Amino acid sequence: MLADSEKPAMTMADIARLANVSKPTVSRALSNSPLVNEATRSHVLAVARRHGYTVNRNAQKLRHKRTNTIAVSMDFDSHRQRHISDPFMYDLLAGVSEALGDHNQDLLLCAPNHNDSIAFQQILKARSADGFIILGQGHREDMLNAFAQSGAPIVVWGAAAEDSNYCVVGSDNYLGGQLAAQYFLDRERRRVLFVGDTSFREFRQRWEGLRDMLSESPQVESVDQLQLNDLRYESAYDAAIRFLDVVDERPDAVFLYSDTAAMAFIAAFRDSGIDVPREISVVGYNDIPSAQYFSPPITTIRQDTHQAGERLAAKLMRILDGETPNSARIRTELILRDT
Amino acid sequence: MLADSEKPAMTMADIARLANVSKPTVSRALSNSPLVNEATRSHVLAVARRHGYTVNRNAQKLRHKRTNTIAVSMDFDSHRQRHISDPFMYDLLAGVSEALGDHNQDLLLCAPNHNDSIAFQQILKARSADGFIILGQGHREDMLNAFAQSGAPIVVWGAAAEDSNYCVVGSDNYLGGQLAAQYFLDRERRRVLFVGDTSFREFRQRWEGLRDMLSESPQVESVDQLQLNDLRYESAYDAAIRFLDVVDERPDAVFLYSDTAAMAFIAAFRDSGIDVPREISVVGYNDIPSAQYFSPPITTIRQDTHQAGERLAAKLMRILDGETPNSARIRTELILRDT
DNA sequence: GCGCGAAATGAAATCGGTTTCAATCGTCTT
DNA sequence: AAGACGATTGAAACCGATTTCATTTCGCGC
Numbered sequence: 001m002l003a004d005s006e007k008p009a010m011t012m013a014d015i016a017r018l019a020n021v022s023k024p025t026v027s028r029a030l031s032n033s034p035l036v037n038e039a040t041r042s043h044v045l046a047v048a049r050r051h052g053y054t055v056n057r058n059a060q061k062l063r064h065k066r067t068n069t070i071a072v073s074m075d076f077d078s079h080r081q082r083h084i085s086d087p088f089m090y091d092l093l094a095g096v097s098e099a100l101g102d103h104n105q106d107l108l109l110c111a112p113n114h115n116d117s118i119a120f121q122q123i124l125k126a127r128s129a130d131g132f133i134i135l136g137q138g139h140r141e142d143m144l145n146a147f148a149q150s151g152a153p154i155v156v157w158g159a160a161a162e163d164s165n166y167c168v169v170g171s172d173n174y175l176g177g178q179l180a181a182q183y184f185l186d187r188e189r190r191r192v193l194f195v196g197d198t199s200f201r202e203f204r205q206r207w208e209g210l211r212d213m214l215s216e217s218p219q220v221e222s223v224d225q226l227q228l229n230d231l232r233y234e235s236a237y238d239a240a241i242r243f244l245d246v247v248d249e250r251p252d253a254v255f256l257y258s259d260t261a262a263m264a265f266i267a268a269f270r271d272s273g274i275d276v277p278r279e280i281s282v283v284g285y286n287d288i289p290s291a292q293y294f295s296p297p298i299t300t301i302r303q304d305t306h307q308a309g310e311r312l313a314a315k316l317m318r319i320l321d322g323e324t325p326n327s328a329r330i331r332t333e334l335i336l337r338d339t
Numbered sequence: 340m341l342a343d344s345e346k347p348a349m350t351m352a353d354i355a356r357l358a359n360v361s362k363p364t365v366s367r368a369l370s371n372s373p374l375v376n377e378a379t380r381s382h383v384l385a386v387a388r389r390h391g392y393t394v395n396r397n398a399q400k401l402r403h404k405r406t407n408t409i410a411v412s413m414d415f416d417s418h419r420q421r422h423i424s425d426p427f428m429y430d431l432l433a434g435v436s437e438a439l440g441d442h443n444q445d446l447l448l449c450a451p452n453h454n455d456s457i458a459f460q461q462i463l464k465a466r467s468a469d470g471f472i473i474l475g476q477g478h479r480e481d482m483l484n485a486f487a488q489s490g491a492p493i494v495v496w497g498a499a500a501e502d503s504n505y506c507v508v509g510s511d512n513y514l515g516g517q518l519a520a521q522y523f524l525d526r527e528r529r530r531v532l533f534v535g536d537t538s539f540r541e542f543r544q545r546w547e548g549l550r551d552m553l554s555e556s557p558q559v560e561s562v563d564q565l566q567l568n569d570l571r572y573e574s575a576y577d578a579a580i581r582f583l584d585v586v587d588e589r590p591d592a593v594f595l596y597s598d599t600a601a602m603a604f605i606a607a608f609r610d611s612g613i614d615v616p617r618e619i620s621v622v623g624y625n626d627i628p629s630a631q632y633f634s635p636p637i638t639t640i641r642q643d644t645h646q647a648g649e650r651l652a653a654k655l656m657r658i659l660d661g662e663t664p665n666s667a668r669i670r671t672e673l674i675l676r677d678t
Numbered sequence: 679g680c681g682c683g684a685a686a687t688g689a690a691a692t693c694g695g696t697t698t699c700a701a702t703c704g705t706c707t708t
Numbered sequence: 709a710a711g712a713c714g715a716t717t718g719a720a721a722c723c724g725a726t727t728t729c730a731t732t733t734c735g736c737g738c
Binding site (some may be wrong): 009011012013023024026027028031055056057058059060061062063064 | 693695696
Binding site (some may be wrong): 021022023024025028035036037040059061062063064065127 | 715716717718719722723724725
């Protein structure tokens, strides 16, 4: 007996012949068209099922000019090269995967290594996907603006600028900064440090939320920012060690752009004999699963990746259904989790 | 001016007309066929480039009966439901993504929530992908065997059984267990515990490697196994606490099926006032990025996800190129990383 | 100058569906 | 009983590429 994969594949014409109807009738029966008689439909469906028939999606896509496929862009490359893989990004991917499944969309995972929009444009032109979900705007805002301007259906996870013309889904990063600020105020911290690369808009907004809120408080002596230049654990650890080396007066509170960086900083503090949280209070971001098993458990700001995936997918679906794309900002919820 | 996306898309016929040649000539020029004159080719390419033409991949796939797309199956669903997202699986995905890119294959990410093979079969029949890379065999070995038996081109990350008839890529889990055993022997540990769900073949092999090697040594008093029934952090933590509660004589060495579980166990030990590694030596698995920033840094067995991705992709490509699929076991490298 | 083979090209068929449009049939109106 | 109409159905065109096969063109030997 031939293995399944070697049997000549069934086509719609085969089913039509077997069911004694024409090709269009089979097509209509399978797509629940009201144009086909109910008795005919069930007969056709029975024949199709009996022979394990599945429509050829490529023929369908060609004819429909719609692929029901969403390209999801992840910045794997820069992650790999820098040896960093933030669990948060992957939870986000899982959220998007689930949401797209709910919308019956396939997920084409791409990791374009260029920051120019050509690779992205090609995917649309080649009809490999109907639209894009872009996870992490990184330093590509200009590219994304141009891409959206050209009419591409895209939705981006990130933080919107006043003038972005693409739709952004993201949590309120400014609020995230304020939540951290409040946490420090509640604990009467006086010298606060933000750690992160503020050339990323999301991180900058967190910094601004923190700074603005703390600088209104008379009890706070200083609010500083330590610039990191990449996202690696090692960089964060090294930066922490160097910082401790040169700083005059140590901060008593540190807010970091991610839990991964928080882990690296806490490790550096530990290795320098500093007691967290007694001497330095630390707040991270994202609430990755391992955060609460760290020592000490990390206080962090949780972003809901399930909700994020759902909102990204839902918005993109609406754009594809004809809603005029705009620069909407869709906010997902945030909470500070303290164990 | 119309946005790019609203311009009627260019087809090969348009390019043919613009270049004063026929459709087949354009097709040949674009695919570097030797049948076309060099001068003609460069002229056609110039015209195509000038108009930003991109071939319609769906038409191509339909005609070629080859999609150059690989479906990658991740068990997102069970992860989400159980609130676990092991960074290792995602590093593996990144490795596969990169490798498939190197082979010019698209990556269709699927997270089928059924353990029957129908959803998988459909993807092949619908010609949505040419083959499968399955990350994590889990408890689906029967399904995978049947799927492979039916002739489906699949490659699986996992651990092979003696009688699996699909191709497995994985590290030598038995060796992994031995590495951990050696580590404990070097430190003169006497009461060793393995923690993990041995109904997963990969974990069982690690356990066997550990047990077999330790039971040969007269200095070792006991080698036990603690069964976990899912992969969640919480379960691991709770199991650790319960275990400490009931155990007569504490182990002085614990080997865990993953770094995430190691984190949970170390947290439980810490919360119970046990000093790791002085009182209990711990070895994890996978060397996830945060492992070395944990407190204490986790000794762990590193699996090379980059290499894994490459070997998975390369093997599948060979199968698709006609190599008769077999139940080959392809081994990736392992090292014990101790900081 | 003629015939022949190699190189280059194009017309038409093909991949497997969906859609347009015309045809058929029974029913209903007047 | 003729005409109109709605419900079903199928023939043929179409989506946009590739491949088969026939044709044209050109160089070359004799």
